[in-house]
Amino acid sequence: MDYLDHLEAEAIYILREVAGQFEKPALLFSGGKDSITLVHLAKKAFRPGRFPFPLVHIDTGHNFPETITFRDELIADLKEKLIVGYVQDSIDAGKAVEQSGKNASRNPLQTITLLDTISTHGFDACIGGARRDEEKARAKERIFSVRDEFGQWDPKRQRPELWNIYNGRIHKGENVRVFPISNWTELDVWNYIRRENIDLPSIYFSHERDVITRNGQLMAAAEYLNIDHEDVIEYRKVRFRTVGDMTCTAAVPSEAYHIDDIIEEIRLSKISERGARMDDKVSEAAMEDRKKGGYF
Amino acid sequence: MDLLKFITAGSVDDGKSTLIGRLLYDTDSILDDQLEAIQRANRKNNDGTLDLAILTDGLKAEREQGITIDVAYKYFQTDSRKFIIADAPGHIQYTRNMVTGASNADLAIILIDARKGVIEQTRRHSFLVSLLAIPNILVCVNKMDMVDYDEAVFEKIKTDYERLTENLDIKQVDYIPVSALKGDNIATPSANIPWYRGKPLLAFLETLHVSHQYENQQARFPVQWVIRPQTDELPDYRGYAGRVVGGTFSVGDRITVLPSGFSSTISHIELASESLHTAENGASVILHLADDIDISRGDMLVKQNEQPIVSQSFESEICWMDTTPLDLNQVYLLQQHGRTAKVKIQEVIYRVDIETLEKSANGHFGLNDIGRIQFKSAEPLAFDQYTSNKANGGAIIIDPRNNLTVAALMITKSTG
Known part of the structure; x- marks a missing residue:
């Protein structure tokens, strides 16, 4: 099997x-x-x-x-x-x-x-x-x-x-x-999503948006993030590898527009999925x- | 691409976690942020290399004590196979956790420290592997670097292990000399061990043939759930949802429903509204029958000419997994697939001393004790002998007072 x-x-x-x-x-x-x-x-x-x-x-x-x-x-x-x-x-x-x-x-x-x-x-x-x-x-x-x-x-x-x-x-x-x-x-999961042709929210795929860098991570520039004058807002091509809420989910720079690109990106990635989760970095x-x- | 599930067993300090760490490292399965976490934890081996054991010790208590308490599951894949490792504790105190990891394994890797040779733990782990009927054993003689890669040491351990398994029901044993720490014979053949002509560990894992354990099994389909939409479009739809746990079922097969004994014919098989002609072993499907008969969760469909043992009285091997010892006066619950039945354990036939493998009729049966018992069930149960079909020959015992899983059963025969 x-x-x-x-x-x-x-x-x-x-x-x-x-x-x-x-x-x-x-x-x-x-x-x-x-x-x-x-x-x-x-x-x-x-x-x-x-x-x-x-x-x-x-x-x-x-x-x-x-x-x-x-x-x-x-x-x-x-x-x-x-x-x-x-x-x-x-x-x-x-x-x-x-x-x-x-x-x-x-x-x-x-x-x-x-x-x-x-x-x-x-x-x-x-x-x-x-x-x-x-x-x-x-x-x-x-x-x-x-x-x-x-x-x-x-x-x-x-x-x-x-x-x-x-x-x-x-x-x-x-x-x-x-x-x-x-x-x-x-x-x-990604191979299965591809095989079964499962729809996903668009933010999993590469798109352009305003981001700020917080603690070394790219975060979506959302009102919930307490953005102040120290934060530099950039317009970048990113996607989200995991989706939690906007305050704890970091984006990764990505050109992966299609699921095949995502699978290739993950296969080659040297960072784990939860590496982009602020909540796991506490200790x-x-x-x-x-x-x-x-x-x- | 197929899947190989294996368990690693070893004793404290024989390098089990290092071996797994090495396999993950050499197959590029450890990512930078995980390596960084290891570096942050700053755990080093004596020679200054990173201690990869920290990758598998997932609990605080384990990291504090430097031991494995519960099974950790680790995943990696190569171009030819996907692997699931059940990294199990070797200490006798955590036998129940090793049994948890062993129950679904196709292969057991037994680690032996080349300096120490076959020890009591090797015997105990091998006994558990044979009890759980894992079809293949691979003995990794580890720390070969500490014995100057000496062939005679390896051969001596091999001979000792062959002697140890003479009295155990083990089908296939292979041996590889390795050094997990140095990477000898893990991903690539070792230049330090030219006398070994077999495959290194990774190539062994990639090519091991394991599906033979499912050959010649009879067809079994425990019903988990009855699907009856009762909508205007589907007023009469009735499908039996479950997973094949032995053999195959095809449209047109004559089947018997157990325990009721009613017969019918498979009229239709589906998986997510797609029609199938055959449901193979391991498939989760929906079966439809030609006749309208009473079937509910816990019933089992079998091919009419392939009957299991149906009885209310069985003999079984048992592994006790709770701190409260077995009580012959207590009514327990037996769970097999979707069926739960009241049972009484009538008699301890024997208890095995897992260090000497000697059998005794000792009455006390407590945590981690293994032996053979006889039990009686309040209702008929349909089992296969565990060694012929693990998925339909195993059951758990639950203590109804606290709902804990207190024992594992491996059915040997009917006594009714």
Whole structure:
């Protein structure tokens, strides 16, 4: 079996296990290529039936407009339910406090809104597009990753996970994060997107826009970035390799207009995908710490 | 391009993480920012070269202690194959994590330190590999640079290992002398080891034939989910969604539904609205049957002339994976694919001392104990013998009090 067929079959199998094992699952949708790939896989797993779960977007309010347009068109086309959890609501309710300073980002606040959304809707499983090749703590995580009632991951007490048998049994209040594309690499995702002809938001492809350089990274010059007189705005040809919100996702200079160019660019790249994520640069254990706190 | 999944097992300090780091490094799979992170962490080997082990030790606790606690999955590819490495801990305390990594492996790489030779851990890891029925073993005799690349050392270890595996059910063993630290026989043949005429590690991995383990398997299709849109356009659509875990299914095949025993014929196979004639092993598809019969999640479709063992009483190998020991009076849950059944473990037939491989009828069965048991199920289950079909011969035991996965079962036979 070709490796992409194998990865696809495994992901479909995992999605169907979620449907079979949980009462109220949800698919976490960020508008990025990995969650768009998950939606495509869910179509393969459940069509012509409906998805047995809604899509859930945790919205920082600092989005690329292209991503939101794409999301709304995708939902209209799918005819599935979308639930949006707004970080702004968590701030307004006093549950989250906006960061201050030049490098302020709402990225860390997402965890609060995510856990709130999970408890409001009573979700017992959340499907996410995280991959083990992204980061070394993720390389350790099970496909069915049990979180306690505070959303915390305990890397030292992970359940053994053998063969294709996933134990999703939990007590009330706990939930399981499920990662169907755990075994895919960035290149696998792109090769699959090409093979399946999956549509993506335009910002993944080379385009011209205003950018500033912040901490050595190219950031889209957006109002959320606290731009001041020290920042030099340049008009450059860039694309985004991952898509989070505008405050934590850096662009890369790129001439890749077509998916073939992107695949070639990634094949030759000497920088990892998350190298362009400010949120991972905090410390050696940034991801592990966030996951222990309830992050995706 | 196909996929090879392998596990690496070794003991503390025998260079397992260095070997993986070297494989990733030599195949250009480590990117600049990851190298930079290693440099930032400033971990060096004694000779001043970068310590690549930090690439695989993903948890703070692991980096602090310099040991592997849980499996890390690593990915790389060459022009001919894609690889998934399950980098597993070797310490006895983390046996359950090694078992997790071993359950899906096509190959196990056993590392032996050339200076130390075959040690107790080598025996334990090899036993686990045979228990999990990994079809191929590659023994990498590492740190050859520390023994002056001496052929006699390599040959002695080879002879010792052959003796060790005499009593284990292992099909294929290969041997390569390497130095992970120096890069000998990893990506390219080593000039320091002219007496070795076999392939270096990477070429071995690229050319190993592994699909034979799926040959001669009988057709199995556990149903995960029933698709019934019940819309105006599709009022009567009923498709059985699942993944083939052995053999192949084709349109026109006569099938039996287990455990009910009803029969029908496959009328249609689809994957994402595309019609297929055959669903091969490993494929996730939707099957349609000619007759309207009661089938739900947890049922299994098999070819009528290829029946598995259907029984409520089995003998099985077991690996206990929880700190609370096995309780013969407790009702546990057995999970196999989409089916969960109440079970009672009636008897411990024996427990294996994994250091001496001696069997004893010791009653206490605790964390990391391995042996053979007999169990009874509240409902009929459809299994194959684990050694003939891993995907349909394995199951997990769940403790219903805390929902933890407490044991792995590898079915040997029906006793009912």
